[in-house]
Amino acid sequence: MSHATAPVGGRILTKPMLVLLGLFGLAAALLLWRFIQGLGAVTAMSDRYPWGLWIAYDVVTGTALACGGYALAILIYILNKGRFHPLIRSAILTSALGYTLGGFSVIVDLGRFWNVWKVPTLFWKWNFSSILLEVALCIMAYMFVLWIELAPAFLEGAKAAGNPKLRRLAEKTLGPLEKAMPFIVALGLLLPTMHQSSLGSLMMLAGQKVHPLWQTPLLPLLFLISCICMGYGVVVLESALSSTYFGLPRETPLLRRLGRVVAPLLGLYLVLRLGDLAIHGKLGLIFTSGFFSVLFLAEMALFVTPIVMFYTEAKPKLGQLFRGAMMIVLAGALYRFSTFLVAFRPSKGWVYFPSVGETLITVGLIAGEIAAYIFVVKKFPILQSRPRRATVRRLGADVIDRLPIPSTAPASGD
Amino acid sequence: MSLSRRSLLKGLATAGAGIAGLPAAGQAKELKRRPDDAVGLLYDATKCIGCKACMTACREANGLTAAERDGKWYDPQSLSGNAKNVISFYRGPKGEESFMKMQCMHCVDPACVSVCMLGALKKGDKGIVTYDADACVGCRYCQVACPFNVPAFEWGKATPKIVKCELCRDRLAQGKIPACAEVCPRHAVIFGSYTELLEEAHRRLATEPKRYVPKVYGEKDGGGTQVLYLTAAGIPFEKLGLPALGEKSVPSLPETIQHTIYKGFLAPVVLYGALGAVIFRNRRKSAAGGEEGDA
Numbered sequence: 023m024s025h026a027t028a029p030v031g032g033r034i035l036t037k038p039m040l041v042l043l044g045l046f047g048l049a050a051a052l053l054l055w056r057f058i059q060g061l062g063a064v065t066a067m068s069d070r071y072p073w074g075l076w077i078a079y080d081v082v083t084g085t086a087l088a089c090g091g092y093a094l095a096i097l098i099y100i101l102n103k104g105r106f107h108p109l110i111r112s113a114i115l116t117s118a119l120g121y122t123l124g125g126f127s128v129i130v131d132l133g134r135f136w137n138v139w140k141v142p143t144l145f146w147k148w149n150f151s152s153i154l155l156e157v158a159l160c161i162m163a164y165m166f167v168l169w170i171e172l173a174p175a176f177l178e179g180a181k182a183a184g185n186p187k188l189r190r191l192a193e194k195t196l197g198p199l200e201k202a203m204p205f206i207v208a209l210g211l212l213l214p215t216m217h218q219s220s221l222g223s224l225m226m227l228a229g230q231k232v233h234p235l236w237q238t239p240l241l242p243l244l245f246l247i248s249c250i251c252m253g254y255g256v257v258v259l260e261s262a263l264s265s266t267y268f269g270l271p272r273e274t275p276l277l278r279r280l281g282r283v284v285a286p287l288l289g290l291y292l293v294l295r296l297g298d299l300a301i302h303g304k305l306g307l308i309f310t311s312g313f314f315s316v317l318f319l320a321e322m323a324l325f326v327t328p329i330v331m332f333y334t335e336a337k338p339k340l341g342q343l344f345r346g347a348m349m350i351v352l353a354g355a356l357y358r359f360s361t362f363l364v365a366f367r368p369s370k371g372w373v374y375f376p377s378v379g380e381t382l383i384t385v386g387l388i389a390g391e392i393a394a395y396i397f398v399v400k401k402f403p404i405l406q407s408r409p410r411r412a413t414v415r416r417l418g419a420d421v422i423d424r425l426p427i428p429s430t431a432p433a434s435g436d
Numbered sequence: 437m438s439l440s441r442r443s444l445l446k447g448l449a450t451a452g453a454g455i456a457g458l459p460a461a462g463q464a465k466e467l468k469r470r471p472d473d474a475v476g477l478l479y480d481a482t483k484c485i486g487c488k489a490c491m492t493a494c495r496e497a498n499g500l501t502a503a504e505r506d507g508k509w510y511d512p513q514s515l516s517g518n519a520k521n522v523i524s525f526y527r528g529p530k531g532e533e534s535f536m537k538m539q540c541m542h543c544v545d546p547a548c549v550s551v552c553m554l555g556a557l558k559k560g561d562k563g564i565v566t567y568d569a570d571a572c573v574g575c576r577y578c579q580v581a582c583p584f585n586v587p588a589f590e591w592g593k594a595t596p597k598i599v600k601c602e603l604c605r606d607r608l609a610q611g612k613i614p615a616c617a618e619v620c621p622r623h624a625v626i627f628g629s630y631t632e633l634l635e636e637a638h639r640r641l642a643t644e645p646k647r648y649v650p651k652v653y654g655e656k657d658g659g660g661t662q663v664l665y666l667t668a669a670g671i672p673f674e675k676l677g678l679p680a681l682g683e684k685s686v687p688s689l690p691e692t693i694q695h696t697i698y699k700g701f702l703a704p705v706v707l708y709g710a711l712g713a714v715i716f717r718n719r720r721k722s723a724a725g726g727e728e729g730d731a
Contacts, residue, residue, distance in 0.1 A: 062591030069516060069588045072576035100711065102718040133574020133589060133596040140554060140571070147554040147571055151691055154577050155553040156698075204719060208712040212704060226690035227551050227581040230679060239693055368585055369677070 027111055028407030029179065030268045030400045042393040049386020052379050053130060061133060064379035071366075071374035075384055078362040080127030082221055083355045085161065086249040088120025090260065091168060092214040093253025097283065099207050106276060111175055111404045112264065113257050118168035119391045125165055127387060128158075153223045160217035167210045173199060179402040219246040225361050233365035235307050235318050240298045241361070247291045248354040254284040255350035262344045270405060274340045281332040281343055284350060288329050292322070317360055324353035468545040468659065468685065474563035474630035475603065476542060476662030477617060478637055481676070482647055484535040484624035486523055490616035494521035494539075497604055497615035515539070517590040520601040521616050526676055534668055536676040537625060539616070540565060540586045540601035541654065542662035545685035548578035548587055556598070557587075563630070563662050564603045572598060583658055583679055583686050630662050637664050653678050659685025 056064040067074040090113035097103045098110060129135050140147070141158050148155055177199070180192040222245025225232055238244075258277045265272045299305050309315055328346040335342060363374065376384075399405050488511060495502060500518040502509050512519040521539040542565050548557045549565060556572035559565055574596060578587045590596035604614035612618065617627035626633070637652040646669060653673045654661035658681035667673060674680055697703055 058594060060591060060593045060596060061589075067591070069514070069579060069591075070585060072579035072589060099715045099718060102721065104722055131575075133576065134569070134572050135574065137570070137573045141573060144554060144571075149550075149552055149555045151550045151687065151694075152553045152577075153690065153694055154551055154575060156694075158553060204712060204715045207715055208708055211711045212708045215707070216704060220694075223690055223694060224577070225580075226693070227547055227577075227686060229547070229581075229583055229686045230681070231580075231583070239689065242693070242697075366580075 026407050027175070027403040027405060029402055030270070030405055032268075032400055034397060034400060039393060039396060042389040042396075045382075045386045045389035046393065047386070049383045049390070052383050052386070055379075056130065056383070061131075064377065064383070066374055066377040066380065068372065068374065070368045070372040071363075073362060074374060075363075075376040075380050076127045076131045078359050079384055080387065081124045081131075082362055083358045084120050084127070085124045085221070086218065086245075086252045086354055086358060087256050087351065088117040088124070089214060089218065089249045089253030090114075090257040091117030091171070091253070092211065092218075093250045094257060095207060095211055096250070099204075100211065106280070108406050109257055109261060109273065109276060111172075112260060112399065113253075114168060114171050115175075115395060115398055115404050116256060116260055118165070118172050119394055121161065121165045121168055123387055123391045125161065127384075128161075130383070153220050153227070157217045157220045157224065160213045160220070164210070164213040164217065167206055167213060170199075170206055171203075171210055175402050175404055182403075214249070215246065218249040219243065221245050222361070225366070228366060228368075231366055231368045232361065233311070233314050233367065234304055235299070235311060235314055236361045236365040238298050238302070240294055244291060244295060244357070247287060247294070248357055251284055251287050251291065251350050252354035254280050254287075255347040255354070258343055258347035259351065262340055262347075264399065264405060268399070268405065270407075272340055273406070274343070277340070277343050277347075278338060281328075281338065281346060285329045285332040288325050288350065288353075292325055292329075295322075295325075314365060317356075317364060321353060321356050321360065324349050324356060328353070470544050470630055470660060470662065471563045473561075474662050475608075475628065476563075476630045476633055476664065477539075477603075477614065477625050477627055478633040478664045478666070479537045479625045480640065481534050481536060481624070481665070481667040481671070483622045484523070484537065485622055486525060486535040487621065488523050489619045489621060490537070490625060491519070491521055491523055493615035493619040494601075495519070497607060500599075515586060515600075516588045517592070517596070517599050519588070520599060524677075526671070528671060528675060530670075532668070532670050534671045534676060535624075537616075538584075538586075538677065539663070540603070541584050541658075542601075542603060543658060543685065544660035544662070545687055547581035547583060547686040550687035550691060551577040551581045553577075560605070562608075564605055564608075565600075566602050566605060567598055567600060569597045574598075581686065583681055584677075633664055637666055640666060649673065656683045657681050659683070659688065 052064055061067060065074055065076075091110070094106055094110050094113045097106050129138060132138055141155070142162055174196060177192040177196050180188045181196070183189065219242035222241035222243075226237070226239065226241055229237070258280055261273050261277060264270065296305075299308070307315075308318055311318070328349045331338065331342065331346045331349075338346070491511060494500070495518070498520055500520065502511075502518075512522055513524060515522055515538060521537065524536050524538065526534045526536055542563060544563070546557070546559065546565050549555075549559055552558075552571075553573065553575065554571040556568050556570075557565060557578055558568070574589070576587075576589055576598075578598060579585070579589060586600055588599045590599060604612070607614065613627040617625050620626075626636070628636075634652065634655060637655075641648055641650060641652065648669055649667050649672065651673075653665035653667070654663055657678070665673065665676075665678060667676060
């Protein structure tokens with residue numbers, strides 16, 4: 023099932039790359055300060071807001087943004103829609119990078135990070151009531167799974183490279199890996215199902231501290247559905263951005279189909295979200311909760327708008343798809359930020375707003391993630407190859423959109 | 437690659453069953469009971485004069501330093517990395533006044549214990565909620581989960597710990613009682629076995645019903661705590677920072693949901709098997725040339 027993928031090639035140290043690396047360097051310096059002086063020196067977290075931006079964004083939102091691989095795998099391997107296969111490799115790469123960033127941020131966030139090795143190893147100490155334990159073990163395991171799923175790309179890259187030793191190793195490993203892949207893919211579907219839902223369950227333990235518009239036994243289900251939506255959203259964004267940025271052909275027809283897949287899921291989220299409020303007699307809160315009403319309605323608007331966009335437009339252009347996907351991603355992100363931070367009000371008189379330091383660290387880590395993405399797609403066969411870069415650059419975006427690109431197999435000359 | 441699907445699934449099922457056998461908590465949750473030898477505190481806000489001798493005694497007994505800000509010493513207003521016990525003052529809209537003592541409530545079914553990954557926080561001897569820094573990774577989930585906002589974190593340290601009242605368990609081991617109860621000049625806070633404390637609280641309510649809000653906070657609240665409270669009539673517990681929690685413990689609902697989904701680890705194993713089977717079938721289909729279905 024090898025679709026034609028190829029390294030994008032080109033210079034690595036471009037100007038944007040230097041900016042990204044600069045931001046990453048700044049974050050590294052701040053991190054050093056955090057490890058010397060403690061969390062209080064860099065962050066705005068407090069005893070009432072023990073989880074801040076790093077948990078809400080880097081871990082909870084970041085890993086949901088990294089669900090592209092998971093969401094696509096459901097389509098391709100479970101629902102057998104092989105036509106989406108051209109999108110999978112870059113989605114897995116984004117997922118692997120996103121989860122790695124999440125994992126790294128956890129280490130940074132943990133007060134007693136030097137004890138973290140005990141979590142996967144001292145199994146006799148495991149507290150099976152702890153939802154966080156399940157999340158932690160699942161995420162660790164899934165990080166491995168993602169990099170293994172991505173390994174063929176690196177091995178193919180190694181095969182193409184000059185070094186004969188590396189080449190032989192790659193040839194030897196690729197075959198068995200291909201055979202084992204279904205087991206790994208199945209694990210790659212099971213683990214996110216478990217921990218993405220459990221990420222929602224985490225806040226059930228915060229009980230009354232979470233505003234009743236967000237506190238519900240449905241948290242796990244809502245987190246699961248919304249992470250799949252966000253996964254599709256990110257696939258659209260990533261495909262649109264990399265085709266533009268690297269001058270590759272667009273995958274608009276495929277992305278359109280994704281839009282049609284995600285719309286009913288968004289609808290399901292809304293039905294469950296509102297139905298749950300109705301059953302618990304909390305619908306009135308939507309209008310009587312002041313600031314939280316605004317927050318809730320903003321979330322609803324972000325979930326509803328892409329559905330309307332994808333249903334009213336028969337053949338959305340890439341730009342429209344991009345905007346719709348952006349809204350899905352924002353919707354899921356807002357839902358997560360609300361549940362973990364904004365609607366989390368442990369006691370009166372305490373507020374949290376991320377400090378400059380912790381924000382710069384998050385920004386720097388994201389910059390590092392993007393830099394790693396650019397490096398990998400330039401060096402390894404991740405993205406679809408079609409030697410039409412010159413054409414693409416000459417023609418405007420709209421023209422490319424109208425090019426008759428077949429919707430199933432890529433029209434590459436491999 | 438000689439591993440067949442069946443043998444892998446079998447292995448996984450065995451592993452799953454093995455894991456499932458470990459936790460006794462695998463069953464759906466019932467309301468937990470206090471251990472028979474449970475000890476605790478009874479704080480009677482109507483007796484407290486706000487002298488804060490208990491705060492000083494607590495600091496000394498626990499090796500904590502007094503808080504300093506701008507070169508001045510002051511009493512912390514809330515529990516923190518160097519305050520396991522805090523007395524605060526409340527004045528209501530009608531001028532009604534009360535002191536309030538805050539420390540770990542030593543819940544019967546503590547949220548902090550439920551969420552702690554490696555059991556750094558545990559329900560120990562006599563029902564005391566204890567902390568073991570060796571098993572703590574500093575994730576601070578206990579702080580998120582505690583309905584009383586009790587556990588504190590050492591934000592200013594490179595090697596921080598969770599700080600919270602452990603009912604002076606070192607002193608208990610030496611035959612002493614918790615420092616706060618020992619020094620209180622008015623016996624506003626007393627230490628004892630939970631049963632005796634509850635009896636004493638109800639005796640006070642019965643003898644002077646007009647003096648108190650007619651309820652012992654902690655008897656049932658949040659699944660029950662081992663620290664009990666009495667407050668002056670007209671000053672609701674919530675005003676003093678004790679939330680209205682209902683009679684179920686915070687962990688009871690999420691644990692029931694989580695344990696139902698993951699009972700015996702069966703669902704994940706079955707799901708894995710099903711996913712694997714579907715992937716195999718699809719793969720064979722596409723290999724046979726019958727490409728995908730329609731979107």
